[in-house]
Amino acid sequence: MILDLNLDGENSLESVSKMRGVKPDILILIYTMYNDDIHVEHALLIGVQGFITKESSIDEVEKAILAVGSGNTYYNSVASKVLHTLLPQNKGKHSVHNEKSYLFDNYKSLSKKEKEVFIHLAEGLDVVEIAKLLGKSEKTILNQRTAVYGKMFIRDRHDLIEKAKLLGLLF
Structure with missing residues (x-):
């Protein structure tokens, strides 16, 4: 399967486990603008x-x-560099990578709804706008915002926007 990372505004990597649940031996090649x-x-x-x-x-x-079609792997130069930093002997040698990895781990801990709220907050929407957009109560969105701030260790809106940019969610 050739998979783009951004299909209809969704992160396609989240669907990989579903695909593998249906076809465990599926071979996946990511073809994306993200590097x-x-x-x-x-x-x-x-x-x-x-x-x-x-x-x-x-x-x-x-x-x-x-x-990939013949069962091998193929990573371009960007992916190869990241792969190199993931090797056990190279762990801890790249502090920016570790910071991003830590941030990404925190982002992965968010629920799907919390990720939605995080992205909408980063886009500049307020709680009332997000509640209306998602068809939820303001109280629910406030609770999800609190969870996002806690799990992501966010201090304020500026910090939220900076973290969203580091994660590649805002450009």
Whole structure:
């Protein structure tokens, strides 16, 4: 399967486990515009067989498809660098990577609804707007915002926006 990371505004990596539940031996090649450490790391940690960006030449896309299709792995240079930092002997050597990894682990701990609230807050919406958009009560959104701030160790709105940018959720 060739999978883009952003389909209909959803993070496709979250569907990988569902796909593997139906077809455990599915081979997955990520083909995406995202080339930041967090997206690459998440893809690698869930065990995709290949990762290339849309900046890749047609020749590299062909190589990746053929490699993954025949049961091998293929990672472009960006993914290879991140993979290298994940190797046990390289753990702890890259402090920015560790900070992002820690942030991403915190983000993964959010529920699906909390992630939605996090993204809407980062986009500048307030509690009333988010409640209306999601069809929830303001109290529910306030509770989810509190959970997001606690799980993500967010101090204020500025901190929330900076973390959303580091996660690659805002540009």
